[in-house]
Amino acid sequence: xxRYFLCAFAILHLSVAxxxxxxxxxxxxxxxxxxxxxxxxxxxxKNPGFVPVAERIAVFDMDGTLIxxxxxxxxxxxxxxxxxxxxxxxxxxxxDPDVRKLISRQGWKEYFDTVPWASTLKVFAAxxxxxxxxxxxxxxxxxxxxxxxxxxxxxxxxxELLDYLRAAQFKIYIVTGSENQxxxxxxxxxxxxPSEQVIGSSWKTALKEEGxxxxxxxxxxxxxxxxxxxxxLAIDLHIGRKPIFAAGNDGNAGDIAMLRxxxxxxxxxxxxxxxxxxxxxxxxxxxxxNGATLAAAQKYRWTVVHVKEDWKxxxxxxxxxxxxxxxx
Amino acid sequence: xxRYFLCAFAILHLSVAxxxxxxxxxxxxxxxxxxxxxxxxxxxxKNPGFVPVAERIAVFDMDGTLIxxxxxxxxxxxxxxxxxxxxxxxxxxxxDPDVRKLISRQGWKEYFDTVPWASTLKVFAAxxxxxxxxxxxxxxxxxxxxxxxxxxxxxxxxxELLDYLRAAQFKIYIVTGSENQxxxxxxxxxxxxPSEQVIGSSWKTALKEEGxxxxxxxxxxxxxxxxxxxxxLAIDLHIGRKPIFAAGNDGNAGDIAMLRxxxxxxxxxxxxxxxxxxxxxxxxxxxxxNGATLAAAQKYRWTVVHVKEDWKxxxxxxxxxxxxxxxx
Numbered sequence: 001x002x003r004y005f006l007c008a009f010a011i012l013h014l015s016v017a018x019x020x021x022x023x024x025x026x027x028x029x030x031x032x033x034x035x036x037x038x039x040x041x042x043x044x045x046k047n048p049g050f051v052p053v054a055e056r057i058a059v060f061d062m063d064g065t066l067i068x069x070x071x072x073x074x075x076x077x078x079x080x081x082x083x084x085x086x087x088x089x090x091x092x093x094x095x096d097p098d099v100r101k102l103i104s105r106q107g108w109k110e111y112f113d114t115v116p117w118a119s120t121l122k123v124f125a126a127x128x129x130x131x132x133x134x135x136x137x138x139x140x141x142x143x144x145x146x147x148x149x150x151x152x153x154x155x156x157x158x159x160e161l162l163d164y165l166r167a168a169q170f171k172i173y174i175v176t177g178s179e180n181q182x183x184x185x186x187x188x189x190x191x192x193x194p195s196e197q198v199i200g201s202s203w204k205t206a207l208k209e210e211g212x213x214x215x216x217x218x219x220x221x222x223x224x225x226x227x228x229x230x231x232x233l234a235i236d237l238h239i240g241r242k243p244i245f246a247a248g249n250d251g252n253a254g255d256i257a258m259l260r261x262x263x264x265x266x267x268x269x270x271x272x273x274x275x276x277x278x279x280x281x282x283x284x285x286x287x288x289x290n291g292a293t294l295a296a297a298q299k300y301r302w303t304v305v306h307v308k309e310d311w312k313x314x315x316x317x318x319x320x321x322x323x324x325x326x327x328x
Numbered sequence: 329x330x331r332y333f334l335c336a337f338a339i340l341h342l343s344v345a346x347x348x349x350x351x352x353x354x355x356x357x358x359x360x361x362x363x364x365x366x367x368x369x370x371x372x373x374k375n376p377g378f379v380p381v382a383e384r385i386a387v388f389d390m391d392g393t394l395i396x397x398x399x400x401x402x403x404x405x406x407x408x409x410x411x412x413x414x415x416x417x418x419x420x421x422x423x424d425p426d427v428r429k430l431i432s433r434q435g436w437k438e439y440f441d442t443v444p445w446a447s448t449l450k451v452f453a454a455x456x457x458x459x460x461x462x463x464x465x466x467x468x469x470x471x472x473x474x475x476x477x478x479x480x481x482x483x484x485x486x487x488e489l490l491d492y493l494r495a496a497q498f499k500i501y502i503v504t505g506s507e508n509q510x511x512x513x514x515x516x517x518x519x520x521x522p523s524e525q526v527i528g529s530s531w532k533t534a535l536k537e538e539g540x541x542x543x544x545x546x547x548x549x550x551x552x553x554x555x556x557x558x559x560x561l562a563i564d565l566h567i568g569r570k571p572i573f574a575a576g577n578d579g580n581a582g583d584i585a586m587l588r589x590x591x592x593x594x595x596x597x598x599x600x601x602x603x604x605x606x607x608x609x610x611x612x613x614x615x616x617x618n619g620a621t622l623a624a625a626q627k628y629r630w631t632v633v634h635v636k637e638d639w640k641x642x643x644x645x646x647x648x649x650x651x652x653x654x655x656x
Contacts, residue, residue, distance in 0.1 A: 232544065233544065265541075
């Protein structure tokens with residue numbers, strides 16, 4: 001019996017030591033204090049804010065929240081690469097003047113601002129579908145391996161936040177406008193998040209039979225566009241219960257619905273976190289055109305993370321990025 | 329340091345003791361032996377069949393696999409209850425002769441065999457949609473609490489199998505033709521499976537805003553019918569990787585595609601298990617009309633569980649069913 005007590009004590013001691021310094025890249029301030037206060041409360045059985053482990057669900061937007069999205073978000077860079085590739089010199093590209101404009105390589109920022117979404121979608125469909133999920137996944141993995149510098153766009157403070165929540169037994173989902181199969185190719189490596197905890201946009205699929213082998217084919221029609229209100233519907237479809245922690249970013253109003261849903265009054269009112277990109281020295285500065293995200297943050301009392309003030313550093317050094325052992 | 333060794337030894341010793349008698353309600357035979365051999369291999373790092381924990385994904389059909397589905401599957405009983413309720417004396421029911429036939433209470437078996445699916449779907453839509461996900465979930469929970477005898481339809485040997493796989497660090501999903509929100513209301517209680525590991529059929533949904541509150545409304549149009557090939561597409565959408573263990577049942581050919589997908593040759597060729605209901609004394613006897621499931625089991629070398637020979641008992645005693653502590 002004594003042996004078990006010693007054992008329990010030793011394990012407790014060890015885990016406290018490991019968890020001693022969470023969020024080291026965060027400056028002391030209201031944002032860090034609010035996060036620590038919330039996570040401490042949900043983890044403490046004696047606290048009125050205690051939440052059972054099974055309900056400790058967290059949802060994170062990806063582009064602009066976990067990783068830099070300017071000048072191009074990850075999947076836009078991948079699209080860029082595919083369009084460049086000779087095998088995708090597709091006749092469909094020639095017929096639509098907007099598509100021609102898109103592939104004339106004027107820079108992605110301009111493409112996405114000036115070209116109708118329907119044309120952009122044609123380019124996505126022509127490059128991203130018509131193959132199996134397995135082949136597409138291999139294409140993405142290959143691309144990411146050949147472009148290891150993208151690892152350096154991951155926000156170090158947000159990775160520490162993922163680690164901190166995992167230590168408090170949260171199950172963390174990425175809820176992203178990017179495509180699920182795209183993100184799943186690197187979510188474990190980049191963020192420690194397994195494929196089944198990635199919820200993204202998706203194409204329609206069909207089962208194809210060749211001989212005795214089944215494969216899942218990607219069809220050129222979107223099944224789900226995972227943005228704004230649709231993020232809430234996808235959380236309900238995939239998780240089936242309300243998260244207690246949601247993190248998104250200021251920039252395109254994409255995360256307001258997801259944070260409102262997570263933080264609205266009810267049996268459990270969750271924690272909302274918005275990253276606002278206000279640091280002109282260390283990354284691009286941008287915000288919602290109409291200020292909707294910051295207005296919602298104020299109205300619903302979400303915690304706003306100011307990159308400039310709240311983060312000691314943004315990125316891994318090159319050396320750290322190459323050392324996979326450090327990266328979660 | 330010695331303390332840590334003692335501690336590791338004590339924990340190891342304890343967990344071996346707990347796991348000593350898995351599958352106690354299974355008779356010794358080829359089915360049990362095949363299961364034990366597979367699970368032992370994937371858990372043993374020195375075995376060529378070893379599979380890392382993250383890839384230990386198992387998928388289980390529900391009706392007819394984890395729980396008795398004759399004479400009525402669970403959601404059909406719930407539908408029965410709703411149709412009976414005065415608030416659902418819906419004018420839409422009066423116009424369609426097939427719907428009138430359905431609600432004329434001739435018994436569910438006959439309904440599902442003789443009435444066009446479109447009419448059945450109308451009755452499902454009229455009773456199952458037009459409310460929020462939260463309200464629907466409360467309705468199901470209330471119904472299940474008022475009908476505790478359904479707990480006794482859970483197959484004890486299959487619950488032991490779930491426990492055995494969980495002890496070997498499998499993440500287990502229910503992949504069911506029943507509706508996800510319906511099953512999520514009791515999946516944790518019945519099977520120890522959390523809501524986010526339930527993949528089922530689903531209705532279209534929409535976000536509704538009342539004052540400052542958001543709710544998810546159930547619309548009277550199916551988004552996904554989770555049967556046959558669609559089960560594979562749903563596994564891909566929700567999990568994003570191939571399971572290594574799939575269990576289904578003989579009866580309506582609903583699990584053939586899921587098992588083929590799981591067990592086909594590739595990086596990992598998984599384990600397929602089919603329950604066939606051949607025990608005329610202890611439950612209903614039934615099989616596929618054309619023998620498709622058993623033919624596929626033979627062709628693809630799946631393990632067939634014969635209820636009559638392989639299971640010592642099917643159900644919990646009334647006393648056990650009332651004792652929640654026993655039920656996983």
